[in-house]
Amino acid sequence: MNAKNLNERLRILIVMPAIKKRRSTYDLLLTRLTMWQSLTAYQIAALCKDNDVTIVDENYEKIKFESSYDIVAISAFTATAPRAYEIADRFRNLGTKVVLGGYHPTALPEEAKQHADSVVIGNAEGIWDGIMKDALNGELKPFYFSQPSFLASPLFNGRGKGIIKGIEATRGCPYRCKFCSISNSAIGGKYMKKPLKQVIEEIEKAGKYFVFYDSSLTINVSYTKALFKAMASLNKKFACFGNINVLARDKELLSLAREAGCIAWAVGMESVSEDALREARKKNDIRKYKKAVEMLHEHGIAAIASLVFGFDSDDEKVFERTLEAIYDLDIDSIGANILTPFPGTPLFDELKEQNRIFTYDWEKYDLYHVVHFPKRMEPEMLLYGVKWLIKQFFSYSNIFKSFLKNASLPMLYHLITSRLIYRREFK
Ligand code: SF4
Structure with missing residues (x-):
């Protein structure tokens, strides 16, 4: 992404990847009935302020790779890391900037960096503002270390498809x-x-x-x-x-x-x-x-x-x-x-x-x-x-x-x- 005018809105996609093997209709139905709705994507969305945000939780819906975004933010834990890397590689091949965060990238940032433009080490709160500014300026850094001082409330607005909230x-x-x-x-x-x-x-x-x-x-x-x-x-x-x-x-x-x-x-x-x-x-x-x-x-x-x-x-x-x-x-x-x-x-x-x-x-x-x-x-x-x-x-x-x-x-x-x-x- 090239530098944008500071008044422009970023188009941000936030993705919660699913575990790769769980793709059948039965899997998706069982997931919907039993999986705890993740808060992470909605907490990051709340930090995105006036930017244009789309959330895709792959446990409930599909990613539209053909849509155009300025940044794709993906949060992964260890079991979802392979799928997160797959999604990240695909977006980067399309020329989109990718930021990876979550427990697995925090534990193994160098591994995650092979699939991302930036890796967030720690909580997104406290650092996300800086990441968005750097993205606007076309100056994303390879690693961001977070020292959070608050916890964000998730931005639900009626979204969130899981039954267990x-x-x-x-x-x-x-x-x-x-x-x-x-x-x-x-x-x-x-x-x-x-x-x-x-x-x-x-x-x-x-x-x-x-x-x-x-x-x-x-x-x-x-x-x-x-x-x-x-x-x-x-x-x-x-x-x-x-x-x-x-x-x-x-x-x-x-x-x-x-x-x-x-x-x-x-x-x-x-x-x-x-x-x-x-x-x-x-x-x-x-x-x-x-x-x-x-x-x-x-x-x-x-x-x-x-x-x-x-x-x-x-x-x-x-x-x-x-x-x-x-x-x-x-x-x-x-x-x-x-x-x-x-x-x-x-x-x-x-x-x-x-x-x-x-x-x-x-x-x-x-x-x-x-x-x-x-x-x-x-x-x-x-x-x-x-x-x-x-x-x-x-x-x-x-x-x-x-x-x-x-x-x-x-x-x-x-x-x-x-x-x-x-x-x-x-x-
Ligand atoms: S460190 Fe804390 S959260 Fe983790 S297993 Fe022990 S008591 Fe539970």
């Missing part, structure tokens, strides 16, 4: 678990919160049901309590994430959550083994698991546990042991993930150094594929064990039992769609 009150987490791609990144390593007034305005405009996308609403508990108090009269229903140790000790937080409309709280349990938690640098207290789940249930809130398999201390018995523990704890739903060494994490550096990563095909870094050699089992056993556990937990009889127990339609929706997603990914 999100609110972001805070961003980031300071705890640095060894495998965590959020906390170990320049995007999510710094904890930031929006002013309450801004969050409440966003919630008022949102539908009745939403998810707080925040990594954890238990990092700053007094902020969260104030947020929940302010939400009490809004008549909303939501799910959110938090730390199990905090939930086990803070009854007030749970009753405020309930009054604010919380129907499910997801906790990063990760493992029921002390050794695995130590290895992951996760400071969960296993002795508190039972109490936390009981307290959630006392407040009418469902407990969803996020689990990770493939730690060095995990052997082939881990799947049965974990399934017994989650039944015993009376967990309402689970997310079962395969340990994945995302670029930028200490886990990635460690496994790479030990020569234990056997594929760098980023599309497989989606938590459903094994990409490293576990220590105490074969990769095939790790995949088989996770599939087995999923099959047991998301059986129709279990889903039915769970529905009888908590009689919550959103939880039923969550359990059935989780079953469908796992079936697709693990078929």
Whole structure:
């Protein structure tokens, strides 16, 4: 793009790429039913001010390569990076300037630069204004390092095609678990919160049901309590994430959550083994698991546990042991993930150094594929064990039992769609 008159509007396309393999009609339908609507494109759009902005989320719609743009901004995480690079190459071949950002380009900026004119390292907030000015002047820089001081509210204007919508009150987490791609990144390593007034305005405009996308609403508990108090009269229903140790000790937080409309709280349990938690640098207290789940249930809130398999201390018995523990704890739903060494994490550096990563095909870094050699089992056993556990937990009889127990339609929706997603990914 040549320099433009400073009064001219830029034509900006913002793209959220889809994972390449998910292209069939069934995939697109399932995505529409289950995928959480990304906020990123809409947050960047809000920073574009008076410029002419088009947003394409490839999970719901197609990119029109024949249209003409001054800049194409693409946000990618590791599993979508191959598709992001494909889109970027195609636009650059047409002579359009491409800016790449997101978790993967932030972790591997030199790799991303091979497909882009500019790479944003860190959050777009705080740097996007400068990028647009440089684009107007025809002087885009190869790399932009961001030091954000605020979080943008997304510009929705009735757009956003996903069924499951999100609110972001805070961003980031300071705890640095060894495998965590959020906390170990320049995007999510710094904890930031929006002013309450801004969050409440966003919630008022949102539908009745939403998810707080925040990594954890238990990092700053007094902020969260104030947020929940302010939400009490809004008549909303939501799910959110938090730390199990905090939930086990803070009854007030749970009753405020309930009054604010919380129907499910997801906790990063990760493992029921002390050794695995130590290895992951996760400071969960296993002795508190039972109490936390009981307290959630006392407040009418469902407990969803996020689990990770493939730690060095995990052997082939881990799947049965974990399934017994989650039944015993009376967990309402689970997310079962395969340990994945995302670029930028200490886990990635460690496994790479030990020569234990056997594929760098980023599309497989989606938590459903094994990409490293576990220590105490074969990769095939790790995949088989996770599939087995999923099959047991998301059986129709279990889903039915769970529905009888908590009689919550959103939880039923969550359990059935989780079953469908796992079936697709693990078929
Ligand atoms: S607590 Fe959660 S978000 Fe924070 S570093 Fe650990 S895994 Fe990441």
